[in-house]
Structures are given as structure tokens and as C-alpha cells.
Amino acid sequence: MDIFVFLKMVPDVVEELLIGEDGKSLDTQWLRMKLSDPDEHALEEAVILKEKYGGTVTVVAMEAPEVEEVLFTAIAKGADCAVKLPGDWAGIQAPAIAKLFASYFSLTQHQIGSETLILIGSQAIDDLEGEVAPYLAEILGAHYVGVVTGIRLDEEKKKAIVMKEFAGGLRGEFELPLPAVLGVQAAEKPPRYVPVAKVRSIMKSTRIETVDVSPSEIISGLSVERLFIPEVAGKAKMIEGPPEKVSTQIIEILVECGIIRR
């Protein structure tokens, strides 16, 4: 089985996000990038599947700050091959990303067939024009399910049996033949941790491949008028002071609201 995982870097929202001078994009100067959370789960699920059913895992990512570290880490976790797509991809959206990823397959002459399983994080926090997985499935003519939280293969390894999340803890089981593009929401197990030392040694012994994809012309019918930071409704009344004072005030409020007895 050939498992492909497409990874995307997104701004780390732990840092403050600022709007750029054009008023329509983020100020990239202070952005810290990290791997999109669901993509990390997609990678984990890929490695779990490889351990269970064999095959190879190829991770592919668009160039971005910190992406090499992410790719080396993926190898340290169990991926067999890491590929970078060089270019300046800032602000690129799902319809165009899907085209890029699809062209990766044609450029490398990978046949998409009953051995191909493609995993992508179900949704990223900057997916303004939608998620990548369904677009990629359309382009490749592959089957698709999103918000996946578990994957098994049938005996012939030709069909995937996947769990999809609905709401309130309710999930559904779906069956679909390969080739498939699955939007992964969470891996069966939490993403594994690899020690920094292992990543460092991988960096010395392994190479990241590059594949030159040319940016595809996509004229989106969507135009961004402006980005802005929402005014925090400022509803909360803030309690300040040292821990003892704060605690006393919290207890007073809880008593007042009848949550703990006087």
C-alpha cells in the first residue's frame, strides 16, 4: 500500500496575529508557523496503518518556514520519504493547493490506483475556501470521506473501513474502495513523540526530496475585502489580585449564584 500524507503549515495561534499593511492578509513578519493539528493526526494515522498493514508512507509539504524540521520529524516518526514542493505559497487556498498536490502525482509518475491511500488533515484553521481533501478527491477521481477518526482495511487491502465523527460522540462507519482521499480529524492514538536527538540524527542521514511543481493559475471568484481582529465582546468581568483574593472572590460568586452553599 502506498500511503501519502499531505502536510500544511499554519500560523501558530498561540502567538498574537497581526494584520498586514494591505489589510487583507496576515503580517508575516512575526508569524510563527507550525504543522496544522489535524495534519499531525493524519501523519500519525498513516504510520499506524503502515505498522499494521505494511506499505510505505510518503509525506509531501509545500515549502514554508520550519517545514524541513516537520518533514524530518515525520521521517523520525516512521515515514519513508519526505518531499518538499519549493515555492512561495503564502495565502494559497484549498482549490489551488489541491491542484498542486495532484500535480505532484503526475510529475512523479505515481499511478493512483487500488493501492493508493491519501491522508490529509480534515480541516485547517485558515481554510477560507474549503478543505483540501474533497477538492483533491475530485481532481484525482478518488473516493472521499472527511472528519475521519479511525481507519481499517479489509482483508484484501482494497477497501478502507473508516469512522467518521458526527456530533455528540456519535460516529458513523463507512466503507469505500481505494484509491481514497481521507480527511483525518484525529488519529486512533495521540500523535507519538520523537526525541529531538532522533530528529537531529535523521537530519544528518536523510535527504528531503524536492519536486518542482509550477504554481497553477487559479482565478478565484472570491475576493477578500479585509481582515480584522474581532472585538472581544469584553463580556467577562475580570477578577484581579493575588491567588487568595481571586479564590475568595470566585467563592463569593459561586455562593451568590447558589452553586456552593453559604
Place this chain on the structure above:
Amino acid sequence: MQGPILILAEHLRGDIASLTFEMLGIGRKLADDMKVPLHSVIFGKDVAPLASQLGVSDSVFVLNHPQLDMPSSEVVAALLKTLFEQKNVSLVLIGGTNVSTGIGPKLSFRLNLPFVNFCRNIRVKDGLVSFTSQLFGGKILSDVRLQENRGVVSVYPGSFPIDAGKSDRKPSIEMLDLPLEETKVIFKKYLEPEAGDIDITKQDVLVSVGRGIANADNIALVNELADALGGALCASRPVIDQGWLPLSRQVGKSGMTVKPKLYLSLGVSGAPEHVEGMKDSGLIVAINTDPNAPIFGISHYGICADLFDIVPTLIEEIKTHKSE
């Protein structure tokens, strides 16, 4: 020339999703502002009885078929495309939910029209529709426009009032007879929520922990706080995904919707997917080190501090208070 607005009615196990009424409400306003008809469509197995609840729309299209019990996104996208073309539709509204994931992008691809994700507001000015989407977990908002007001829009749950989408009016109902696209994506069965653990939807007091809890070892501390308050622990998604608490404790979009008397939130940022599941709690108190954390926007009381500074003292004081 502007065409009608079409809403994909979402339903799960015989119930219309409340988001459908949100979409009908805002769709009605939009249609009136633009002087175009509002249509809705419902696909499923045995869904005909649900159509009468969609009276806010001018016409309801119904396609009842045994194969449409939890249809795959490609089947729904194909049906919507046919309807879009037959009825000369301009805008399609689809629920931004797990149930409907994938339908919008697939439809947008097939129609070669843009897709707007995470939509939280829609306005019309001088015949131009503008949409506000939330990005980066609600940290940034983006105003966007569509060429000729044509496209596919994914509406974020909890963005519009439900009441405006309800009416006793009898809509005109049209039964559709459309061919179904063949699909190999087969729905097999529902997997019920794991039982056995406590039911967080029935608790009066919930202590909720987020990524700010840092690691599994700290769960014991917050558990002690929950115990002292006579409540239970619940959590944001990352805490569950890390395996620090069972899935039954997850609050939010893909977890539970809770309405306790007290929701004490510790180290949770307040991402929209989380807030969706707890915003109607009686009293919300949040502790977070980030003064700009969105959780403060929906809390009654906020404490901008390190939870590890506050929680031990709070436990002690509650114990003292109780023994007095």
C-alpha cells in the same frame, strides 16, 4: 441577474438540525433583501414528513430514496449541482458541520464557483452580498465577496438566530425525481457514543480543561477541584486527542453540548468549535494567561492568570469554606 437562494436542509436520525433553521432565517432575510425566491432541499430516506418544517422557504424540494440514508458527499454534491442548474440558483447555503463536510467543496469544484467557509455573517448592501468568515479559530475575521454573488457558502453553527427560521406557513412542496450518482462510499452503521463513563450533559458543575493543562499528570489537580465543587471534569478536544481524558468528556462541535449551572474553564482558548458546545452554560468563569483569549468574550467572569497559581489555592479555600 440574481437567481434564487438554495438551502440544503441538514438532518440526523429523523431530526432537522437546528443549524437548518439558522440558515432558513438568514436565507429568508437575504432573499427578501435581494428580491429572489428562497428554496430549500431535503435529501434522505423517509424525509418527506420533515419538509413541512421548512415553511420559511418559498419552495421545498424533497428527494426521498432508500439509498439516501446518510448519502456520501459526492452523491449530495451531484444532486445539488443538477438542482442548481435546473432552478437557476445563485447561492447555496450548506451547514458547516461534520455531517455535511465535503459537500460544499465538491459542489464548488463541479460548478466552478467559489466556496466560502466558516461563514458567520451575511449582509446585503446595494445589491452586493458580503460574507464574514472566521479564521484561525476565531482570532481573525475576514470580509469576502463573491463575483456576481454566485457561490457555495458553508454556514458556521451558532451564527444566526434559530427562531427566524421557523414558521407555521405551509411551503409549496415539490417531490423531486432525480437520478442518483452511483457511489462506492457506503454508510454501514452508526457507532453510538461510548457509555459507562459519567454523562457530562447531566452535571450541574463542570470544570473544563484545555491545552493549558500542559500534561496528563496535572489532571489529578483539576480533578481535585472538580471533586471539591461536587462536579465533573470535561475538556477541549486537544486534551481528549492526547488521551488524557476519555472521549465522553469532550465539549464542543464534535463532542457534547453542555449547559451546566457552572462552567469553570481552565486553560481553554475558547475556539468556536469549543464554544459551540458550552456557550449556554449558566455561569461561565474562565482562567487563562492570555488577556485576549476569546474565552473571555463569552465568560461572565475572567481571571487572567496561570491556572497553576490559582487552582491549588482555590481548592484549599473551597475546602475551608465547606468546613465552616
